[in-house]
Amino acid sequence: MTINEAQNEIIEEFDLFDDWEGKYEYIIDLGKKLAPLPEAYRDEDHIIKGCQSRVWLHAELKDGKVVFQADSDAIIVKGLISMLVQVLSGHRPEEIVNADLYFMEKVGLQQHLAQTRANGLASMVKQMKAYGLAFSSLVKQ
Amino acid sequence: MTTTSVIPFDIERVRADFPILDQEVNGRKLVYFDNAATTQKPVSVIEAILSYYRGYNANIHRGIHTLAEKATADFEASRKAVKEFLNASSTEEIIFTSGTTMGINLVAQTYGRAFLEAGDEIIISGLEHHSNIVPWQMIAGEKGLVIKVIPVLENGELDLETYESLLSERTKLVAFNHASNSLGTVNPVKYMIDKAHEVGAVVLVDGAQASSHIDIDVQALDVDFYAFSAHKLYGPTGIGALYGKKALLEAMPPYMGGGEMIREVTFEKTTYNDLPYKFEAGTPNIADVVALKAALDYIAKWGKNNIAAYENHLLQYATDQLTQIDGLRVIGQAKEKISVLSFVLDGIHHQDIGIILDQQGIAVRTGHHCTQPVMDRFGILGTSRASFALYNTTEEIDKLVAGLHRVKKLMA
Numbered sequence: 001m002t003i004n005e006a007q008n009e010i011i012e013e014f015d016l017f018d019d020w021e022g023k024y025e026y027i028i029d030l031g032k033k034l035a036p037l038p039e040a041y042r043d044e045d046h047i048i049k050g051c052q053s054r055v056w057l058h059a060e061l062k063d064g065k066v067v068f069q070a071d072s073d074a075i076i077v078k079g080l081i082s083m084l085v086q087v088l089s090g091h092r093p094e095e096i097v098n099a100d101l102y103f104m105e106k107v108g109l110q111q112h113l114a115q116t117r118a119n120g121l122a123s124m125v126k127q128m129k130a131y132g133l134a135f136s137s138l139v140k141q
Numbered sequence: 142m143t144t145t146s147v148i149p150f151d152i153e154r155v156r157a158d159f160p161i162l163d164q165e166v167n168g169r170k171l172v173y174f175d176n177a178a179t180t181q182k183p184v185s186v187i188e189a190i191l192s193y194y195r196g197y198n199a200n201i202h203r204g205i206h207t208l209a210e211k212a213t214a215d216f217e218a219s220r221k222a223v224k225e226f227l228n229a230s231s232t233e234e235i236i237f238t239s240g241t242t243m244g245i246n247l248v249a250q251t252y253g254r255a256f257l258e259a260g261d262e263i264i265i266s267g268l269e270h271h272s273n274i275v276p277w278q279m280i281a282g283e284k285g286l287v288i289k290v291i292p293v294l295e296n297g298e299l300d301l302e303t304y305e306s307l308l309s310e311r312t313k314l315v316a317f318n319h320a321s322n323s324l325g326t327v328n329p330v331k332y333m334i335d336k337a338h339e340v341g342a343v344v345l346v347d348g349a350q351a352s353s354h355i356d357i358d359v360q361a362l363d364v365d366f367y368a369f370s371a372h373k374l375y376g377p378t379g380i381g382a383l384y385g386k387k388a389l390l391e392a393m394p395p396y397m398g399g400g401e402m403i404r405e406v407t408f409e410k411t412t413y414n415d416l417p418y419k420f421e422a423g424t425p426n427i428a429d430v431v432a433l434k435a436a437l438d439y440i441a442k443w444g445k446n447n448i449a450a451y452e453n454h455l456l457q458y459a460t461d462q463l464t465q466i467d468g469l470r471v472i473g474q475a476k477e478k479i480s481v482l483s484f485v486l487d488g489i490h491h492q493d494i495g496i497i498l499d500q501q502g503i504a505v506r507t508g509h510h511c512t513q514p515v516m517d518r519f520g521i522l523g524t525s526r527a528s529f530a531l532y533n534t535t536e537e538i539d540k541l542v543a544g545l546h547r548v549k550k551l552m553a
Binding site for chain 2: 021024025028053074076077
């Protein structure tokens, strides 16, 4: 599945909800189901500090593809992270660098990427792209 | 805490004065419970800004034309209103600032620079907002001062016994808030000021949170410096005032250099203007100073004691209702509190609470409230904080309670 196919799948999923409660129930559920981040990665090297909640992000290159693992101490952010991982994980570094992430806006969650939310999510997207860039130079060598 | 069952003013009339309240957020009628961060503005304050810019915008103190005279008169009338609001003895003791933060920095950078020496001790409290910590750390780092901290008790009150043991002849300055923004604790300021004076220290009180709730009398308190912000008492953002005892302000060097604050300038030597202008360099925030008076007039119209009684009634009601929610713990249970209710819900992150309440049109503040040391003290990363103003109602508190039940249901 391409990055855009994964995004479109999420958008379709959200089309089923007609109120905020269903939408957030779904996000919270994703948060609960997100595979736990190994304790070793929940450290200062992996943390992305927000004013409100903390996010941990780990990335590694496997067979030329970037695999992301992430976690947060707040459950809604964790659900949003789960979607970002679902969209970006398992793709080649340059695909991640060039990805146009439109699904958050399409499903009406763009406010979570805004600076005011100060939740580290916007920084996490930047960090995922930075990993993409770092790994792409590695792959080229 | 006194509660009153009689609402001393017409809440519908009060609410009608605040146009921002009449709106929907996420499809629900807005419930605004973030008043400790900033209060909303009544029509009279908004009109004061509009009529200044529409009718008589001019630079003050220098122009001899009619608009400049009117602007100057209104600007100085606001200073007089602040003097009366604080019961200062003279308008020379009222310095307009951009807010509480600037007032504290002004004292740290002028009084601190001129009169504090290496080894001198500053005492602050464990309840302080970062803006009453960092300015002191900056000057302490520069001059080799020692900062000591009054610990916070389990109920959110200050440990006064330890405070007294920290005081010594080395203590040169003591700074603490009148009321805590994150827990609501009202500190026994008069007692604390007297104790500091016994060892000859000067005292700065951060009045940002107290100013809209508690009557302030700087002469009765005998406080040396008192800082507050207009935007927390229904006035505009970016304006506030610092009270300082005249003798201290006269002895202190200026803060910033520029226009307004000078008497004569030559390239060899500059002499400074009299108080309060010595500390007001540059063209001030005239429009917002004018509107600050409108805010003080608005508070006076209802009466601060009536407002405080009504807010106490809201706080009491909210505390009673919220503590019935399973797993909810109030952080900060001081005997005397302003209308601030900070709480945590077992197993639920404050950010999740904030997001789900926002979906229901309820605005609370979540996080550390710029008081990380307070959060550390209670071993938490943050709280959810509902803070009430004179336009809030018990019906709105019921919505918060229902909103929190919904949070719990969703997170279960």
